[in-house]
Amino acid sequence: MTARRHRSTFRYIGKRLIHAAFTILGIAVINFLLLQLAPGDAAEALAGEAGTADAEYMESLRRQFGLDRSLIEQLGAFLLRIVTLDFGWSFRHGMSNWDLIMDRLPATLLLMGASILLALIGGIVMGVIAARNVGRLPDRLISVGALLLYATPPFWIGLMMIVLFSVKLGWVPTGGMYDVIGGKTGFAHVLDVMWHLALPVLTQAFFYLAIYTRLVRAGMLEVLNLEYIRVARAKGISENRIAYRHALRNAVLPLLTVVGANIGTFLGGAVLTESIFSWPGIGRLMFDAMMQRDLNLLLSILVLSSIFVVIANLLVDLLYAVINPTVELK
Amino acid sequence: MAKDTLLSVEDLHLSVSHMPEARILRGVSFDVTRGKTLAIVGESGCGKSVTSLAVMGLLPEGLTKTAGHIRFDGTDLPVTDNEAMRKIRGDRIGMVFQEPMAALNPVYTIGNQVAEVILEHENISRAEARERVIALMREVGLPDPDHIVDEYPHRLSGGQRQRVVIAMALACNPDLLIADEPTTALDVTVQAQIMRLLKGAQAELGVAIVLITHNLGLVAQVADRVAVMYAGRKVEEAETRRLFSAPLHPYTRGLLAATPRPGRRQEGELPLSEIPGMVPSITEDLRGCRFAPRCPLASDICHRVIPEPRMIGATSVACHNTTETEAPA
Ligand SMILES: Nc1ncnc2c1ncn2[C@@H]1O[C@H](COP(=O)(O)OP(=O)(O)OP(=O)(O)O)[C@@H](O)[C@H]1O
Ligand SMILES: [Mg+2]
Numbered sequence: 198m199t200a201r202r203h204r205s206t207f208r209y210i211g212k213r214l215i216h217a218a219f220t221i222l223g224i225a226v227i228n229f230l231l232l233q234l235a236p237g238d239a240a241e242a243l244a245g246e247a248g249t250a251d252a253e254y255m256e257s258l259r260r261q262f263g264l265d266r267s268l269i270e271q272l273g274a275f276l277l278r279i280v281t282l283d284f285g286w287s288f289r290h291g292m293s294n295w296d297l298i299m300d301r302l303p304a305t306l307l308l309m310g311a312s313i314l315l316a317l318i319g320g321i322v323m324g325v326i327a328a329r330n331v332g333r334l335p336d337r338l339i340s341v342g343a344l345l346l347y348a349t350p351p352f353w354i355g356l357m358m359i360v361l362f363s364v365k366l367g368w369v370p371t372g373g374m375y376d377v378i379g380g381k382t383g384f385a386h387v388l389d390v391m392w393h394l395a396l397p398v399l400t401q402a403f404f405y406l407a408i409y410t411r412l413v414r415a416g417m418l419e420v421l422n423l424e425y426i427r428v429a430r431a432k433g434i435s436e437n438r439i440a441y442r443h444a445l446r447n448a449v450l451p452l453l454t455v456v457g458a459n460i461g462t463f464l465g466g467a468v469l470t471e472s473i474f475s476w477p478g479i480g481r482l483m484f485d486a487m488m489q490r491d492l493n494l495l496l497s498i499l500v501l502s503s504i505f506v507v508i509a510n511l512l513v514d515l516l517y518a519v520i521n522p523t524v525e526l527k
Numbered sequence: 528m529a530k531d532t533l534l535s536v537e538d539l540h541l542s543v544s545h546m547p548e549a550r551i552l553r554g555v556s557f558d559v560t561r562g563k564t565l566a567i568v569g570e571s572g573c574g575k576s577v578t579s580l581a582v583m584g585l586l587p588e589g590l591t592k593t594a595g596h597i598r599f600d601g602t603d604l605p606v607t608d609n610e611a612m613r614k615i616r617g618d619r620i621g622m623v624f625q626e627p628m629a630a631l632n633p634v635y636t637i638g639n640q641v642a643e644v645i646l647e648h649e650n651i652s653r654a655e656a657r658e659r660v661i662a663l664m665r666e667v668g669l670p671d672p673d674h675i676v677d678e679y680p681h682r683l684s685g686g687q688r689q690r691v692v693i694a695m696a697l698a699c700n701p702d703l704l705i706a707d708e709p710t711t712a713l714d715v716t717v718q719a720q721i722m723r724l725l726k727g728a729q730a731e732l733g734v735a736i737v738l739i740t741h742n743l744g745l746v747a748q749v750a751d752r753v754a755v756m757y758a759g760r761k762v763e764e765a766e767t768r769r770l771f772s773a774p775l776h777p778y779t780r781g782l783l784a785a786t787p788r789p790g791r792r793q794e795g796e797l798p799l800s801e802i803p804g805m806v807p808s809i810t811e812d813l814r815g816c817r818f819a820p821r822c823p824l825a826s827d828i829c830h831r832v833i834p835e836p837r838m839i840g841a842t843s844v845a846c847h848n849t850t851e852t853e854a855p856a
Contacts, residue, residue, distance in 0.1 A: 424629035430585055430608075431624075432644040432695060433617030446634050522679040523633050 206518075209526040210511070217507040224503045225279055225496070229272055232492050238264055242490035262288070262493075275496065284497040289489050294497040298479065304374055305478035307390075308470070309463050311398045313456060316405030321449065323406070324413025328448075329440055331418060339410060347407035352469045355400035359473070362396065369395050372475035397474040401466060405459055409452060416448030423447075450521050457513035461506040533702055533735050534559040534582065539595035541577055541586070541606075549810045551577055551590065553759040553817075556836070559703065564729065564736040566746040566767070568782070569756035570806060575739045578756075579705045582737075583622055584612035600702065618648040621696030621734075625708040627689035631680035637691045638664075638676030644698045663694045667724060686717035690724065697728055704728075707739045718742075722749055743786045747771055755779045758806050758817040765842035775844040777822045778802070816847065824848045 240258040244251070259265045263274065278285060284294040292300075327339040346354075363371040375381070375389045420426065421444050429443050467480030475481070479498060486494040518524045535558045543549035552574045559565045567575050580586050582597055584605055592606040599620070605612055616622075624630055631640060641663060642656040651659075657676070664672035667690040680688060689709065696704055706725065710718035726749055729736055738750060746753055747767060754764040755776065763776040774780045781802040804821035807813060816822070819829040828847050836845040 424624060424626050425632045427585070428622075428624060428630045428692065428695070429632070429643075431583060431616055431622040433613045433615070433647055434643065435613065436608075443632055447632070521634060523681045 225500050228499045285493045287494045289491045294494050301479050301482045312401035315402040319406045320409025323410040327414040328417030343407045343410040346403045351404045355473045358396050397476050400470050412452050420444040420447045453517050457510045460509045531561045532558045533561045535598045537596045540593040542593050544591045555761050557754050559735050562733040563751040566738045566750035566753045573756040574759045581606040617644045618699045620703045621701040623696050623706040623709045627685050630692045641695050648699050667694045703735050705737045763844045775849045776846050778818050
């Protein structure tokens with residue numbers, strides 16, 4: 198029976214990957230066309246910076262970037278490169294787009310992983326406490342707190358934290374990922390990065406924390422009224438064990454789907470957070486690429502992040518099937 | 528309290544906490560004898576389930592005991608939850624509920640869920656617990672116990688799930704099993720199997736059973752005694768044969784007359800009938816008998832004085848109009 202289950206799991210993954218390939222191509226085409234609508238191109242941006250609008254210079258730049266060819270030709274060339282995982286060259290940075298992105302990716306992954314994990318732990322603890330004290334003071338405090346966090350724009354929280362913790366109190370640095378001068382290594386380096394990470398992570402985490410707390414609270418309230426919880430009580434199981442073992446695992450199932458969606462939209466929020474804290478991640482890179490009309494780099498980021506999101510969502514769905522045995526992967 | 532009395536509920540009163548005039552139980556008393564079956568019958572909302580939950584110490588939040596005692600094997604039980612009660616639940620008192628489809632946690636295997644109750648109350652290893660669980664599954668008639676322990680609930684039928692719940696309730700060899708409509712949600716052939724299983728367990732383990740049900744046919748077959756409840760009170764209690772052959776309270780008679788019986792109607796037997804009128808609500812405070820507004824025999828006193836239970840022959844009945852002469856010898 199388990200062998201059959203394994204085989205069907207592999208078939209499921211295969212199907213999802215084929216699906217994903219088409220999704221990613223679709224995303225690539227749409228992004229490509231959308232960016233064509235944006236005013237200006239790299240040649241104009243470069244020429245503007247060089248302080249010259251000489252037609253001949255721009256013409257040569259365009260030829261160099263392949264911008265003089267027809268739209269269809271450009272799209273075809275772009276898709277061909279994607280299929281062969283060749284993301285081209287960024288003239289702005291003088292580096293291949295792939296190298297640029299891989300260089301920045303760890304910082305964003307670190308920010309994302311840390312903030313979502315923190316929000317998950319906090320949200321589960323808060324949500325469970327609120328649900329078990331429903332209507333009483335702890336629930337009221339947690340619910341109001343979650344609502345406030347949910348309603349406050351993250352970038353504002355970020356700026357306020359810089360003002361308070363960096364400028365006024367001087368506890369943490371205002372930005373960057375590590376001490377540029379210090380040149381720390383080993384454990385000292387890890388600590389240094391965590392130090393710099395604190396505020397950006399909190400900024401991102403607060404928003405998710407609000408969502409997760411509310412979801413866990415609602416899920417727990419629903420599950421705690423179900424028949425199997427009464428049965429567990431009739432078995433003499435302690436209330437703590439009932440909450441954390443019997444109810445929680447069922448209550449977090451809907452949460453998992455939301456986490457998957459949050460991973461998908463993470464980059465959107467990261468653009469702001471990374472800009473505020475000068476965090477050297479993909480979001481920042483994307484913002485710069487946009488300002489500099491480095492459309493090739495921008496497209497590469499969009500395509501790579503869509504690949505990443507698709508894979509992350511597949512993992513979430515697989516994980517969902519692991520913690521919920523009533524789900525059969527098909 | 529007689530020596531072989533296991534559970535004794537005395538004058539139990541329950542109210543809604545924030546609305547004391549909403550009185551759900553208004554003085555309910557009954558005894559359960561070791562190894563015997565007491566059936567509790569009565570129409571919907573009369574308080575059967577809250578009575579059983581009070582015994583379990585699982586009274587829903589919002590309900591409070593306003594008077595009375597529950598004594599189990601010589602000790603007083605609280606009606607609300609506490610640590611001591613938790614040790615008794617699942618170990619010495621097991622409970623089976625009405626909805627087997629919803630009674631098992633979907634994310635854990637059934638073996639895991641049955642073992643949980645054993646591990647909670649006994650000091651044994653996981654491996655030993657697993658052996659016990661497999662033996663239990665065999666006893667409750669689940670097919671292929673070695674494999675079914677590792678199955679998840681959604682793969683089992685309703686009848687199989689109820690067997691799992693019964694296995695959980697019996698896992699620690701309890702003295703008392705409370706079954707609140709254990710077969711209502713199951714189809715008829717499965718109902719009979721489940722009842723046979725419960726009676727078999729009783730014969731083997733000597734467990735006393737409180738059976739709550741609407742199925743009078745079932746009561747006639749399996750119960751030793753029957754308590755009839757109406758609107759928060761017990762109106763009649765007798766040995767099963769006696770209750771069916773000589774019901775004394777007008778409500779009991781109405782209940783029996785409203786139950787279809789196989790075979791042809793006997794001479795003088797009335798056709799299937801219903802009891803006219805409505806049950807008074809839990810907040811309605813009648814000065815007299817709560818059945819009086821619907822009672823065909825109600826007289827003046829019935830509307831003025833609450834009838835206390837008294838013994839007529841071997842039947843306990845709470846009615847002003849029943850007299851010794853009506854009781855069979
Ligand atoms: N948590 C609660 N809060 C307020 N009232 C309640 C609560 N639980 C039960 N009641 C009321 O108590 C009364 C008795 O309910 P109970 O569930 O014991 O009835 P029952 O005899 O088991 O009925 P049924 O045969 O339908 O199962 C009902 O009037 C019900 O509305
Ligand atoms: Mg009930």
